[in-house]
Amino acid sequence: MNIIIIGAGPSGMMCAIKAKNGNNNVTIIEKNDKVGKKLLLTGSGRCNYANEIINSDCYFTENSDLIENIINPGEIDLMHRKLESIGIYPDIINGYYYPYSHNSASVNNLLFEKCKSLGINFIFNEEVNDIKKSNIGFKINNKYECDKLVIACGGKSYPKTGSDGELYLILKKLGINFTKMYPCLTQIKADSIKELSGVRLNAKVSLFENNKLLSCETGELQFTNYGISGICVFNLSGYVKDNSNLTIKINFLPFAEESFIENRMKLLENLSLINAFESIINYKVLKYIFKKTNISETARYKSLTENEKKLFKEYLTSFTLKVYGTNDYDKAQVTMGGIPLTDINISTMESNTIKNLYFIGEILDLTGKCGGYNLMQCFITGLIAGRNINDQN
Incomplete structure (x- = not known):
């Protein structure tokens, strides 16, 4: 035969x-x-x-x-x-x-x-x-x-x-x-943030369609000039397909419970926000968050208004990017x-x-x-x- x-x-x-x-x-x-x-x-x-x-x-x-x-x-x-x-x-x-x-x-x-x-x-x-x-x-x-x-x-x-x-x-x-x-196991095209391009860190990355969770992955994330990359992103790319109205939400504190921020600031109440968080969150990410929220990096957490505290937490745990698609087959x-x-x-x-x-x-x-x-x-x-x-x- x-x-x-x-x-x-x-x-x-x-x-x-x-x-x-x-x-x-x-x-x-x-x-x-x-x-x-x-x-x-x-x-x-x-x-x-x-x-x-x-x-x-x-x-x-x-x-x-x-x-x-x-x-x-x-x-x-x-x-x-x-x-x-x-x-x-x-x-x-x-x-x-x-x-x-x-x-x-x-x-x-x-x-x-x-x-x-x-x-x-x-x-x-x-x-x-x-x-x-x-x-x-x-x-x-x-x-x-x-x-x-x-x-x-x-x-x-x-x-x-x-x-x-x-x-x-x-x-x-x-x-x-x-x-x-x-294309699958490839980078995701999303809002590009010039200040963060090249930054690598560990995070929990969640993909949503019309605010409904499709999937989430935890691992190394990299910001790029076209969106995001990293193994956790590759695994999420299979859910992008023809879906519309997709967003990515990034938790920069994947290891932390919901009460972590409050507890940390009680422990370090005399430190500025930048000093309290630079040991656990990438410095460039922190600087960008302070810029976007208009919160002073030298401020003490207890001096923030309730709205500012809520906004700060959201940026730390639900940093949102709009998704536009994935890279093509030559990168998949x-x-x-x-x-x-x-x-x-x-x-x-x-x-x-x-x-x-x-x-x-x-x-x-x-x-x-x-x-x-x-x-x-x-x-x-x-x-x-x-x-x-x-x-x-």
């Missing part, structure tokens, strides 16, 4: 490794001149590939009820065992899985070497611009034929890595449906949306409408938040498809 996999990323290579046996001829077609170009960027090059915390809130999809059918303890255990058999051992830090090397290139190399050792064929520098159904199964670019075809081409994010979504147009001609897609780590999970057999990754056609990895409508969730999805869906193909021999 001839199997062709389009895309030599983590899902494609994992699928090939699992699908290969003595009766299968497996070929991976890759538009770049090497494997795993996007994988090399994972986790800022450190390759965070899994996470101990797993629940439906870790993924964006239109079919959240199906997540556990794919990402579940059994499949996760099989993934870890397969990775260890290839030579990838975890260094677990605060629940985040990294290879012991903390180097994505080492993971990429081990996957590639395993493929080569199994006799998996690679065709590099080959862009797929045509897929047709044939008497055998499928014909690609009018020259490569296969019984089974696996699509592992990735999404639209980081198009310079070759993951540009061009194959989607060809798949649509075959009758394949896609959900609406958006992943694509949100793709092949609906209801359009595939999630126990095999095979299309429900076209027999022997499989979809794995980022092309699926199953997008993880930051923390290794997307790479884990790629490995698991690759293993599921590869296992099904292998079992048919």
Whole structure:
């Protein structure tokens, strides 16, 4: 049986490794001149590939009820065992899985070497611009034929890595449906504050639509010349989509209870506001708050009017920015949306409408938040498809 996999990323290579046996001829077609170009960027090059915390809130999809059918303890255990058999051992830090090397290139190399050792064929520098159904199964670019075809081409994010979504147009001609897609795990465009551009700090960041809370994240936040950035912002970007009337509210005291400000000022009642808070809140942020509220930084808290106290607290715990959208695919780590999970057999990754056609990895409508969730999805869906193909021999 001839199997062709389009895309030599983590899902494609994992699928090939699992699908290969003595009766299968497996070929991976890759538009770049090497494997795993996007994988090399994972986790800022450190390759965070899994996470101990797993629940439906870790993924964006239109079919959240199906997540556990794919990402579940059994499949996760099989993934870890397969990775260890290839030579990838975890260094677990605060629940985040990294290879012991903390180097994505080492993971990429081990996957590639395993493929080569199994006799998996690679065709590099080959862009797929045509897929047709044939008497055998499928014909690609009018020259490569296969019984089974696996699509592992990735999404639209980081198009310079070759993951540009061009194959989607060809798949649509075959009758394949896609959900609406958006840049995800990217920066949010919001009110720009020149004085705070470049400031990094820890905060609780909440996203609202028409004053209704959509989601909140706590972590490092960075102010930029176009809005805000940071991992907590990346995780919120998946909720922006086409939503209108969005606002961000920032709590600069994420660790504090509601009574914290009053209690602190009772303890430090003889200090000015700037002296009382500069040890726990970024100095530039404090200066900006005093400027916007017209409250003197040298004032004592007890000298403020009740309205001034309320305003000061609001700026410290509900600093509000208007949201205008997100950055585009060239700045996004992943694509949100793709092949609906209801359009595939999630126990095999095979299309429900076209027999022997499989979809794995980022092309699926199953997008993880930051923390290794997307790479884990790629490995698991690759293993599921590869296992099904292998079992048919």
